[in-house]
Amino acid sequence: MKSLSLFFKSLNITKWSLLTLTPILTVILNTQSALTGLSIIILIDMITGIRKSLFAKGIKLNPFNIVFWKGIESKGLRSTWRKTYEYGIGIIVFSVFESLVFKGQKINIFENIFSITEFAVITACVVEIYSVFENMEAVSGRNLLKKITSYLRDNELVAFMSRFLKKGAKK
Numbered sequence: 001m002k003s004l005s006l007f008f009k010s011l012n013i014t015k016w017s018l019l020t021l022t023p024i025l026t027v028i029l030n031t032q033s034a035l036t037g038l039s040i041i042i043l044i045d046m047i048t049g050i051r052k053s054l055f056a057k058g059i060k061l062n063p064f065n066i067v068f069w070k071g072i073e074s075k076g077l078r079s080t081w082r083k084t085y086e087y088g089i090g091i092i093v094f095s096v097f098e099s100l101v102f103k104g105q106k107i108n109i110f111e112n113i114f115s116i117t118e119f120a121v122i123t124a125c126v127v128e129i130y131s132v133f134e135n136m137e138a139v140s141g142r143n144l145l146k147k148i149t150s151y152l153r154d155n156e157l158v159a160f161m162s163r164f165l166k167k168g169a170k171k
Contacts, residue, residue, distance in 0.1 A: 028095050034121040038087065041128040046080045048135035055139045087124045094120040 028035075050072055051061060059071040098105075098116040106113045114122070130145065137143035 026099070028091070028117065030115065031091075031095075031118050031121055034118055034125070035091070038121055038125050038128070041125050041132070042080065042084055042087075045128050045131050045135065046077070048132050048139075049076055049080065052135040052138045090124070091117060091120055 053073065053076055054061060054068065054071050057071055059067055062068050095117045102116060106115055107119060108114075109119070133143050133145040137146070
């Protein structure tokens with residue numbers, strides 16, 4: 001018991017901070033592949049957003065032309081960075097919540113086991129994927145995601161989702 005009290009007495013502020021942050025950093029590092037996927041999807045969303053903006057101005061997609069680069073506005077790029085920052089803060093909040101409140105418990109969704117932080121990252125990925133499809137729709141006039149869901153009526157979609165939720169609850 002003396003060694004334990006001696007250990008905590010000998011800690012300085014840096015060591016206390018690192019000791020406190022260790023569970024949070026562990027949760028974030030466990031979602032590294034999901035965070036990489038989110039980063040790639042955000043990059044794709046930024047590229048399709050630039051394409052959408054240039055299309056609306058009537059500028060052709062040609063990076064070797066000066067008109068192309070002058071058509072890109074910093075407003076859209078700032079929006080992407082702001083969104084990325086907000087996702088990052090949200091993921092950190094969820095990782096703190098998971099590591100300190102839930103103590104690393106997992107949740108079962110669609111027969112898959114996720115941590116709360118992973119679920120937060122996946123939710124951000126879904127939002128970004130939808131944004132990519134909206135950007136593509138603005139350029140081409142077609143949205144593949146809306147076309148797929150239009151084949152399912154609302155009640156069929158609810159039945160489809162509830163079937164998966166019931167399977168996950170039985171396990």
